[in-house]
Amino acid sequence: MPTRETIFEYQIVGNFGRVNAIDVATGIEVSVSVPAGCAKVYREQLALRRLDRELASNSHIKK
Structure with missing residues (x-):
């Protein structure tokens, strides 16, 4: 896939963390x-x- 701009957000709570990636x-x-x-x-x-x-998986969706 070509290079694209992606934003990453991090949340760490206790022993686990969550990472959000946004195109x-x-x-x-x-x-x-x-x-x-x-x-x-x-x-x-x-x-x-x-x-x-x-x-x-969303490439077939028309906007």
Whole structure:
């Protein structure tokens, strides 16, 4: 997939965290739960893969 602008938001509560990834062009947002201690690069990769799947599954929707 071509490079696109993505916004990441992080929330850590206790032993777990949540990462939101938002595609700027479409406004599609996904969330993933991760252990609080995992590396930032891993959190972003996981959220980006989920966003890729979501964008691919919504490619048939006409706006």
